[in-house]
Amino acid sequence: MAEKKAYPLRINAEILSAVQAWADEELRSANAQIEYVLREALRRAGRLPKPAKKKTEDGQ
Template sequence: MQKKAFALRLDPAVHAAIERLAAAELRSANAQIEMLLREALSKRGIEVQASMPPKRGRPAKED
């Protein structure tokens, strides 16, 4: 899965609060923002399907 990148302008106080919350929950600020957005959408009745996680590890050897 490829993530969509875009610029986001935040009030410095909001960004600092997100960074504190992310650190407390052992997440990156980016992951924290995504989680908060998903929670906000869910509260409004908009469910977002979780994307397939990227495949990890080495590819299987072909015989």
Template sequence: MSPRAERKQVLLRLDPAVHDALARWANDELRSANAQIEFLLRRALADAGRLPTSAAPIPPRGRPRGGPPPEE
């Protein structure tokens, strides 16, 4: 799967207290709540030996690197 391949969308209902804790944790690690959920799910799958080898890596955090600075 290429980094630009379409990603699946999932509706997830969470207890508000769980969501607040997740959002704080994600903020502490400079991730979105969505990225934090994916990170945790991948870690759980890997720990259980169930992470597919075909799963693309998680995109790096932060803004994408730009090209060389524009010439003046």
């Protein structure tokens, strides 16, 4: 899994409250919910980088 970096986020209180309620329903933290929503948006837009191919034991 990729390294996680801290990023300060300024967010409207109403939006944060809605995200927290959504996260609670899906048994996630608000932070995990925001990351999930961003990842899904990136995936749908075709903007997620392709995962690096793993090398086999013989180096190929």
